[in-house]
Amino acid sequence: MKASLGIAKKATFISGLIIAIAYFAPFVLVFVNALKPKYDILANPLAWPTQITWDNFNQAMTKMNFFRSLTNSVIITVLSVGALILFSSMLAYYLARTKSKFTKTTFLILVASMIVPFQALMIPFMSIFAQFVSLNNRAALVFFYIGFGVALSTFLYHGFISKIPMDLDEAASMDGANDFAIFWKIIFPMLRPVTATVAIVNALWIWNDFLLPRLVLTPETQTLPLSTYLFYGQYSTEYGQAMAGLLLAVLPIIVFYLILQKQFISGISTGAVK
Amino acid sequence: MRTGNSWKKFGIFAAFPLAVFAIVLVFPFAQGFYLTFTNWDGFEQTAFVGFDNYTKSFKDPVFWSTLVFTTKFVIVSLVAVNVVAFGLALLVTAKLRSANILRTFFFVPNLIGGVVLGVIWQFIFNTALVSISSKFSLPFFQESWLNQTTTAFWALIIVTVWQSSGYMMIIYITGLISIEQDVIEAARVDGASPFKMLWAIKMPLMAQAFTISLFLTLRGGFMAYDVNLALTGGGPYRTTELISMHIFQDAFAFGNFGTGQSKAIVMFIIVAAAALAQVTISKRLEVER
Numbered sequence: 001m002k003a004s005l006g007i008a009k010k011a012t013f014i015s016g017l018i019i020a021i022a023y024f025a026p027f028v029l030v031f032v033n034a035l036k037p038k039y040d041i042l043a044n045p046l047a048w049p050t051q052i053t054w055d056n057f058n059q060a061m062t063k064m065n066f067f068r069s070l071t072n073s074v075i076i077t078v079l080s081v082g083a084l085i086l087f088s089s090m091l092a093y094y095l096a097r098t099k100s101k102f103t104k105t106t107f108l109i110l111v112a113s114m115i116v117p118f119q120a121l122m123i124p125f126m127s128i129f130a131q132f133v134s135l136n137n138r139a140a141l142v143f144f145y146i147g148f149g150v151a152l153s154t155f156l157y158h159g160f161i162s163k164i165p166m167d168l169d170e171a172a173s174m175d176g177a178n179d180f181a182i183f184w185k186i187i188f189p190m191l192r193p194v195t196a197t198v199a200i201v202n203a204l205w206i207w208n209d210f211l212l213p214r215l216v217l218t219p220e221t222q223t224l225p226l227s228t229y230l231f232y233g234q235y236s237t238e239y240g241q242a243m244a245g246l247l248l249a250v251l252p253i254i255v256f257y258l259i260l261q262k263q264f265i266s267g268i269s270t271g272a273v274k
Numbered sequence: 275m276r277t278g279n280s281w282k283k284f285g286i287f288a289a290f291p292l293a294v295f296a297i298v299l300v301f302p303f304a305q306g307f308y309l310t311f312t313n314w315d316g317f318e319q320t321a322f323v324g325f326d327n328y329t330k331s332f333k334d335p336v337f338w339s340t341l342v343f344t345t346k347f348v349i350v351s352l353v354a355v356n357v358v359a360f361g362l363a364l365l366v367t368a369k370l371r372s373a374n375i376l377r378t379f380f381f382v383p384n385l386i387g388g389v390v391l392g393v394i395w396q397f398i399f400n401t402a403l404v405s406i407s408s409k410f411s412l413p414f415f416q417e418s419w420l421n422q423t424t425t426a427f428w429a430l431i432i433v434t435v436w437q438s439s440g441y442m443m444i445i446y447i448t449g450l451i452s453i454e455q456d457v458i459e460a461a462r463v464d465g466a467s468p469f470k471m472l473w474a475i476k477m478p479l480m481a482q483a484f485t486i487s488l489f490l491t492l493r494g495g496f497m498a499y500d501v502n503l504a505l506t507g508g509g510p511y512r513t514t515e516l517i518s519m520h521i522f523q524d525a526f527a528f529g530n531f532g533t534g535q536s537k538a539i540v541m542f543i544i545v546a547a548a549a550l551a552q553v554t555i556s557k558r559l560e561v562e563r
Contacts, residue, residue, distance in 0.1 A: 012368045019362070020379035023436065026394050027382075029402060044409070045402045087291040094287035098280070106292065113299055115549055117497045119518050120542040121299065123525045123535045124306040127316060147298020150291050179283055208387030210500045211522075225387045229504065232393045239401070246394055253385045261378065268441065269448035 027250070034243035041239040056244035064231035064245050065222070070252065073223040076138060076213075077206045080145035084153045084202050085195055087146060092157030093183050097169065107158065110151040118148070118211065126215055133216050141216050145206055153198045160194040161187065193270060200260075200267035207253060224249050306535055316531040327536040336512060337537060340520040347427070347516060348495035348548075351434045355491050356484075359439040363446030364472075377447075381440035388437065392504020395433045396420065399505075423513040426506045430514065433501050438494060442487045449483025450476065485556035492552055496545045517541050 033041050034056050036049045060066070095103045126133075133140045164187065172182045210225045217226060228249040235241050257264055310327050312319035331337055362380050366373050383391065400418045407415035419425035453476055461475045477484075499518040502508065508515040508523070515523065521541065525534030 009368075009370070012365060013370055013372065016365050016370065016372065016376045019365070020376050023379050023383060023440075026398060026436075029398065030394055033397075041401075045397075045405050046409075087294075090287045091291040094283065098283065106288075109300075110295070113295075115493075115546050116299065116303060117493075117518075117538075117542060117545055119497065119499075119521050120538045121302040121306055122522075123531055123538060124302045124309055128302055128305065143294065144298050146291070147294045150295050151299075154291070180286060183287075204385065208385075208500075210387060210389045210503075225389050229389045229393070232504075236393075236396075239397070242393075243397070246390055249390050250386050254382060257382070257385050258378075265377070265381075265444060268444045 030243045030246050033239060034247050036240055038238060038240050041243075045239075053240070056240040057248070059238075059241045060231070060245035060248060063235065063241070064227045064248070066227075066248055068220075069222050069224045069227040072138070072217075072221055073207060073225075073252075076141055076145075076223060077203055079142045080149070080206050081199055081202045083142065083146050084149045085198055088150050088153035088198065089157050089188060089191060089195070090183065091150065092154045092161055093187060095154070096158050096161040097166070107154075110154055113151045114155070122211070122215065137216050137218055138221050141213060144212060144216070145202075148212075149202050149205070153202065156194050156198055156201075157191065160191060164190060193266075196263050197267040197270045200264055224252070307539060310532065310536040310539055312532075314532055314535075316525075316529065323532075327532040328540075331533045331536045331540065334533065336515075337520065339513070340515050340517055343427075343514065344496065344517040347430060347498070348492065350431055351495050351498075352488065352491045354431055354435045355438050355442055356487055358435050359442035359487065360446050362439060362443040363450055366443065367447055367450045377443075380443055383437050384440040386437075388498075388500025389504045391433060391437055392501045395429070395436075396505055399429055420506055421510060423510065426510070426514045430501065430505060433505055434495075434498065437501065438491065442491065445483050445487045445490075446480070449480030453479045481556070481560040485553065485560060488552055488556060489549060492549055493545065496541070496548070 029045070032049060033045055035052045035054070037051070037053050037055075040047070040050060095107050129140065129144075132143075168186055169182050172186055177185070207223075208225060209223075210229070213223050213226055217223065222230070228245055231245050232242050235245070309319065311322055311324060313321050313323050313326075366377050366380070370376070399420050403415040404418055406412065419429045457475060457479065458471070461471055466475065497518055498516050499522070502514070502516045502519050506514040508519050512523075517537070518541075521534050521538050524530045524537060
């Protein structure tokens with residue numbers, strides 16, 4: 001009995017290992033080829049590099065304007081996620097604590113709006129907002145992300161705030177605190193787990209978003225997914241450089257994930273259960 | 275929150291986010307719906323045309339083949355992603371010491387945007403696999419999978435499964451962990467086989483995880499754009515265009531704003547109906563069990 005359990009365990013482990021290797025193989029392939037000169041890749045994309053060159057990385061970094069796109073991605077993601085946390089938590093507090101027909105309907109509309117695909121808006125979107133976009137396209141993009149992200153974020157906060165007893169607010173209110181102070185000093189600190197979820201879910205979406213930035217941003221303000229795509233389109237025959245570019249594009253988010261792994265996993269599971 | 279001075283409260287807490295929501299989402303949605311009934315060309319509209327844009331859309335044979343292709347893609351990817359994700363969740367929760375490392379590996383593809391994933395796999399299908407095939411003279415992969423509609427379809431499925439199974443796995447893990455150990459212990463004492471345990475005990479008790487994961491994959495399947503663009507670009511000859519790319523092409527590449535927007539409304543109705551049906555059925559199953 002024990003022996004067979006041991007074998008079963010080994011079998012699960014080995015199948016897990018094989019699948020894990022299969023999941024990771026594409027990255028290894030990209031990495032290996034990023035280190036090779038072009039003719040080595042053409043000869044055999046699967047072989048280990050016979051001579052290692054870092055030149056591909058240098059080339060890719062300059063050609064895709066790596067640091068500029070990275071900065072753009074960071075600025076846009078941080079500002080949007082920060083604004084979403086700020087405004088959604090306040091809105092959720094208002095909707096959860098004020099009981100009226102208006103707040104109920106508003107909440108229902110927010111929830112229902114999550115089913116609307118961006119594709120159903122994108123065509124009128126560009127004609128409505130063309131002028132706003134041409135004024136300052138990064139600010140416009142952050143503004144759009146607030147509009148598109150506020151429903152889900154408010155929904156997540158709402159579920160959590162509803163479970164916090166009203167007594168807390170009332171006690172603080174008796175002590176003379178106003179609504180604004182009650183929220184920021186007492187309620188918001190208690191929302192930390194949801195704030196982590198809201199931050200991670202939105203950051204992943206905004207960091208990787210492609211369609212909206214493609215419509216809105218100009219070459220100077222490109223984010224990383226955009227510049228990677230354009231770079232790959234231009235230099236796809238320069239395999240080594242293309243691979244180096246791809247690797248550069250995925251590196252920041254993977255490093256970020258490895259540092260915050262626990263928060264990522266728990267963030268996604270709390271987000272999903274709601 | 276105290277009653278009284280309710281306008282001030284609304285102003286402080288809710289006015290700005292609700293205004294942004296209305297401007298960015300509600301207004302363009304209403305406007306988009308309205309424009310489908312006019313002769314809008316992207317800049318101005320001069321007359322009402324009734325259902326003309328819709329009739330034109332449904333007379334477009336490419337739109338029909340796109341709808342069929344998208345439906346196939348949604349169904350196959352929904353089944354494949356969820357079967358794989360559930361399998362991975364079972365594997366990771368099987369009390370292995372390496373569970374955390376495995377989970378990390380399975381999840382990583384999910385961090386990366388569809389465009390970057392798409393071009394990575396384009397290289398794999400176009401160059402790496404073709405080269406393996408010629409080296410070992412394998413019967414498949416001799417020609418790039420992206421050159422033929424049928425094989426390109428499966429390439430899209432493979433990449434989608436690789437990308438989203440890690441995320442759904444997390445949802446299934448959460449479901450599996452939430453099951454109380456007493457119930458499982460009791461079933462074990464009663465002599466339930468591992469398969470019976472899974473089918474009759476564990477799966478019904480984590481039905482909510484299935485509801486969520488199926489909803490997310492259904493929605494994701496209909497809205498897929500990035501992988502489609504970067505992997506096949508719709509080719510060969512627009513035969514692998516999913517609905518999202520079809521709308522984008524119609525409006526922004528061919529300048530058909532009227533039909534493009536009507537097709538987008540059709541897409542919205544399909545997504546809403548499918549999601550509503552799925553959630554209703556899943557919820558009913560959750561209660562019955």
